[in-house]
Structure formats: structure tokens, C-alpha cells
Amino acid sequence: MRFLLELFCVVALGLLLGGGLSWYSIQNRHGFGSLTIDRWTAWPQAGSPDADPYTKAKVASDGEVPLDSAEGVEFVARDDAQGQRLSRNCSYRLMGKTPVARLWTLAAHGEDGRTLFGSDGKPSVVVSRNMTYDQEGSVSIGVSPMLASGNWLPISGSGPFNLVFRLYDAQIINDRGLVRPQMPVIARQDCV
């Protein structure tokens, strides 16, 4: 009788612990197989059959359709250069060189991956070919609820958000291995 009770406790607790740990471990992406440049993180292998089990589980449970190697790479930033969580109440400026790619887009997404919109109702996204660059080839993009001078990515509302930088037909990984690309720095300006 005592043995049965103990067995029950071990199984029940084990299931609870194992299940809870599994649930917790797919709430966020992990460092496995990731490529981090400053505040930007990418999972170039996310959609491939060679991805690690945690990334695979996360991709499947969210129902994501990750970009494959011949399509592009997706970098996500959750924090600004100082390490503060990105907030829709603040304005930011992205500055610097971008990695070599045929084109890139910069978009603002909510915590759950949905697209955000500016106050004019248009989606928060800009495409590289519509950007202006300085003489050294650097780009400067204002991310703010209010109209910014030069290149502007509009955001609106309040709460945290993620910046997603997608490089298409990119040379991040070539046959000689990893090319460490430069990513723009996210500098916080003022907050409401």
C-alpha cells in the first residue's frame, strides 16, 4: 500500500515537474543555435530539420513559418543599446551599417509576433530600397510615434514591442563559415 502511494507521488510529481518545465522552456526562444550581434538575435536554423529540439518545439507550437536559408535571416531585438526593454511610448533612432543583403525590411511587432501599426493605420514596416543612406553607406531610421526627420518607422500605442530586421538573400552565412555582420545600434531618445 505504501509502495503504491509512493509510486503515485513520484509519477504525479514527475509529470507535473516535467510538463511544467517543458511548458516553461517553450515560452521563449533560447540561446541554442542562435546568432547574436549586439542586441540583435537570429536563429538561422529555426526552420531547418537540423534545428535543436527546443527551437523545433517552439516553432511548431507557435505555428511559425521561419525563413529558410535561401530566403533570408530574421534578427529580433527586444532591448535598446542600454539594455532597456523597447517601449512604444519611447522614440528610438537606429544608426549604422547593415549587413550585405539584396534587400532588408525593418518592422515593429508585438510580443506575440503580430504586426503593429502607426497612428495612420499603416503597418510599422520600412523597406531598404526606400531608405536614404549617408555618404558612408550608413542608415539612420527614426522609430517613433511622432513624425521623425529622414527615414521613419511609425509606431503607436503603448507597451513593449520588438524590432525585427529581416535580411533577404543575405550573405550572413557563406561557405567559409560565419560572416560577422554589423547591425545598426538602437539608441533611445525621449519617452512620453
Add this chain to the structure above:
Amino acid sequence: MRRLAYLGSLTLVFAGIMHILIILLIPSYAAQDAWTKLEERGELWRFSTVALPGGANTSKLPSIDPAFGIAACRFDLSEAPLIVETSGDLPFWSVAIFDRKGRNIYSFNDRTAIERRLSLIVVDPVQMAQLRKNPSEDTERAVLIEADVKQGFILIRALQQDQSWAPVVRQFLSDATCQRYEFPDEA
């Protein structure tokens, strides 16, 4: 006391095994994976536009580039090989083929396509052998992909550089066909 420590470590070991099992089994049993989300959007062998730039992302697929229009089609190679075609003069498009569990099998973009036209045939190994015996004009014009899967889906992503491209992107995606490929008659 020793018995309790023994039971405790037994629980931990059991929890660890369960954790590993659950993580490995999630891709096979996820209730809201990409396939399931696309299943709600239409039948097999038919493209449906799952997202259009400008915010019309009604697909529940997370983290979709808002500058892109996306069309998806589910297929089943155990019925027939798949032939996909569309054309249009866009600055950028890409195609990715996924298996039932949402893993990438193959991808390419407009630059690597033949004459920048989208024309591809997906076959399983048996169908590939059949095609090799009986090559046809179609197979010479198209990108031929051998995939060792049964069910899967194909995704076309088309860039809408700015608002003026909206009709072109819409046309490109709605022109896309996703059909069963019929083997040519043996001569």
C-alpha cells in the same frame, strides 16, 4: 529520511525523462502548428493568400513580414507530384517548401529561379525515378525538387516595395497555381 531522498531523486529523474519526451514529441502533436493554421484557410492543392501587405494578415501565422504578401498551398505527394507556377515582374520573391511538421525542405528566390519565373515540380523518390525514365518538356523548364515526404506545404513570399506595387503582388499571388502534376503518356 533516506527513503525520502531516494524518492525525491527518483521523481527528478522521471521528470527529466518526461521533459525530454515532451519536447521531442511537441512537433508531432502541436495543436496549432503551421499546417493546422493553413488547414483552416483552404483545401489541399489550392493556393490561398494568407497575408497581404498593409496589415491584412488574417492567417494567425506569427511574425510575418508586413511588407510581404504570402500565399500558401498544402499538397500530398502520395496522391500525385506537385507542380507550381506563377510569373510576374516583382523586385523580390521567394519560395519555401515545408513538410507536414513545418520544417523547411527546400527554398529558393527569384534570382536562383530559371528566367526568374516560378515553375517547380516536387516529387517523391519513386516519382523521381518515373520522371527520369520519361523526361518531358515540363521537367526541363521547371525546377525539379525531390522530397522524401508525403504531406507538406509550399509558401510564396512576394515583396511589396511600396503601395504602388500592391496590384502586382496581388496578381502574382492569385495567379499562382498549385496542381497535381500528370505524368506524360509513355511513348
